[in-house]
Amino acid sequence: MDQSSKVSVVVARVRSLVHDGTLRAGxxxxxxxxxxxxxGVARGTVVAAYDQLDGEGYIRTRPGAAARVVAGSGVPGPSPGRASVHLHAVVPGDTGDPVGLADPSHPGDPSDPDDPGNSGDPGDRAVVDCRPGIPAVTAISDRDWRAAWRAAADAPLRNALSDPAGLTALREQLVAQLGLARGFTPSVAQVIVAAGTSEALSLVAEALRARLGRAPRIAVEDPGYRSGHRALTSAGAEVVPVPVGADGIDLTVLARTPVDAVLVSPTHQYPLGSVMPVGQRRALLAHAATTGTVVLEDDYDSEFRHRGNPVPALAALDTDGVVVHLGGFSKTLDPRLRCAYVVVPSGAVGAAVLAARTARGAVVAEPVQVALAHLLRTGAFRRHLGRVRRDYTHRRERIAVRLTTSGVPGLEARALTGGLHAVLTWPGPATGAAVLARAAVEGVLVADLADYETVRGRSGNGVVLGYGAVTLPELDRALDVVLAAVRATRADPG
Structure with missing residues (x-):
């Protein structure tokens, strides 16, 4: 038995014990x-098996601590008084099947309706929330997380107001992170802290309105980030929807649409997942420089690239000072932190955004900024990204494999090159709203693709399924329910 087979045996055994309830959460x-x-195997075999199980969401490993089963198997809580569970598996030299493991690649499928652990009754199952926008918040190391907040608590008290632009310590760490991960190094003065991406967008719209002396016209992707669009309009901007194609926003349509700014998510368009090629990026920047258009780059999901080579940020290619770069921690750590940042170009636009920030005042609590600066400075943030990248890649691969055998004619999965969500689309009259409703009855929550559209019907029928915060067993269940709902709705669209 080769190394990979030995790893598969250990992985299959743990999965089986989780599915049958022998191993419980905790x-x-x-x-x-x-x-x-x-x-009787090499320690590296078990390390590789635990690593795979961690990525699949069955267990969670921590440096210096015991690996533990995580929630998601459908079996609540650890058993009282249980310390450790003795595992035995088929290993080289063994005969027979002491654990009933007939097929190590299929140790009891949670999606199998004949499996005794699947009652089919939604009333006895927890809701699986697969709505997009929820990352794996609990994946960060407890040690790193607690250390960050101890650093915040240890920060000296002072009789002063917060700098509206943000703490210098956090802005310095953001500059270093952008240089490492996104290929450009702004000055600290160009970095401004905001209370989430929506607040950042409203801040920029307010700055453009003050600079122009009128409501700015801002082109937006359609379908696109509707919360961001609402933030722009609430700040007095007029949004102009532009369709999205395989390479991102349609530059042909944009070229004949007079606007003051354009909002794009070029690294992983939300929600369709298209990636803007470098040639298209350069064409967009050339158009912006020629027309005086400000490019608002929402660097959404740039940290989670599952397939293909990394693509440079627009800000890294910008030689004319037309890009306002937006990033944040909502998808990498926790959306409840409400912390994002804006990197402004030198010149009039950057000065206007800073003036708007100063007028609004500081919006992110200093303890939050201290904690984030600590995570960045100590390398804890990068370690966390490495862990969740692996987790998300496992889940992305599971979706891709499951959909190849879905049995739904014309079903297509999009947005799987990166990020934390997938878009499932299909031909015919069955609407995303109908599928969403059927799935909700079975305890699975997804989003309707149509809710991201300004021009209705532009993207066809589909649902958006987030996989950032679910375990692999929960993802399997969600896919079973959603695919069944698509089949049923196609058969009876009424």
Whole structure:
């Protein structure tokens, strides 16, 4: 039995014990050294198995602590008094099947309606929330998270008002992070802290309105980030929808649409997931420089690229000072932190945004900024990104595999090159709203693709399924329910 087969056996055994309820949420697993000795395999085999199980969402490993089963198997809570669970699996030299593991690649499928662990009754199952926008908040190391907030608590009290632009310590760390991850290094003075992406957009719209002396016209992607669009209009802007194609926003339509600014998410368009090629990026920047258009770059999901080479940020290609770059921590850490940042170009636009920030005052609590600066400075943020990238890649791969055998004619999965969500579309009269309603009855929550459109019907029928915060068993269940709902709705669209 080769190394990969040994890893598969260990992985399959743990999965099986989770599915049948032997292992419950919170139960510790043996250390990799102990389990390797019990099974007579190399410790690296168990390390690789635990790593795969962690990525699949069955267990959570922590440096210096026991690996533990996570929630999501449908079996609540650890059993009282349980310490550790003895694992045994088929290993080289064993005969028979002491654990009934007939097929190590299929250790009890949570999507199988004949599995005794699946009653089919939605009343006894927890809701699986697959609405987009929820990251794996609990994936960060407890040690790193607590250390960040201890740093915030240890920060000296002072009799002063907060800098409206944000704490210098956080802005310095953001400059370093942008240089490492996005290929450009602004000055600290160009970085402004905001209370989430929506507040950042409203801030920029307010600055453009003050600079122009009228309501700015801002082109937006359609379908696109509707909360961001509302933030622009609430700040007095007029939004102009422009369709999205395979390469992002349609530059041909944009070229004949007179606007003052354009909002794009070029790295992973939300929600369709298209990636703007470098040639298109350069064409957009050239158009902006020629027409005096401000480019608002929402660097959405740039941290989570599952397929293909990294694509440079628009701000990294900008030689004419036309890009206002927006990023944040809502999809990498926790949306409840309400912390984002704006990187402004030098010149009149940057000065207007800073003036608007100063007029509004500081909006993100200093303890939050101190904690985030600590996570960035100590490398904890990058370690966290490495962990969740692996997790999200596992889930993305599961979706891709499941959909190849969906049995739904014309079903297409989009947005799987990166990010935390997938878009499922299909031909015919069955609407996303109908599928959403059927799935909700079964306890699975998704979003209707039509809700992201300004011009209705532009993207066809579909749903948006977020997979950032669900375990692999929960994702399997959600896919079962959604695919069944698509089949049923196609058969009976009324």
């Amino acid at each position: 139960d510790p697993l043996p250390s990799t050294r102990v389990l390797a000795a019990e099974l």
